[in-house]
Amino acid sequence: MKKLVTTALITLGVVAAMGTAHASKDTEWxxxxxxxxxAACDADGEGGTFTRPDGSKLDPSDDEYECNQHNDGLWYxxxxxx
Numbered sequence: 001m002k003k004l005v006t007t008a009l010i011t012l013g014v015v016a017a018m019g020t021a022h023a024s025k026d027t028e029w030x031x032x033x034x035x036x037x038x039a040a041c042d043a044d045g046e047g048g049t050f051t052r053p054d055g056s057k058l059d060p061s062d063d064e065y066e067c068n069q070h071n072d073g074l075w076y077x078x079x080x081x082x
Contacts, residue, residue: 027081029058034074041067041075050079 031050035041045065050058064080 029079029081031077031079034070034072034076035067036074038067038069038075041077045077045079048077 029050029052031044031048035044045067052058058079058081063082066078066080067075068078069075
């Protein structure tokens with residue numbers, strides 16, 4: 001029983017942290033394309049540069065980014081900006 005309660009509390013803590021991870025950033029940009037591995041997505045998040053629809057530069061190393069796996073098994077890069 002103690003293990004179940006501990007696991008539940010850890011899970012709740014992770015979910016709460018995820019909910020506040022981007023509290024300082026207002027806008028999410030999902031990069032066009034997908035990645036076969038999380039490592040490939042993370043590599044672009046660390047060193048890639050992208051162009052916003054308005055033509056301005058979007059540099060994930062200057063902002064916060066995350067890689068999320070979707071139901072199709074591929075990884076997608078989201079960049080959070082002010």
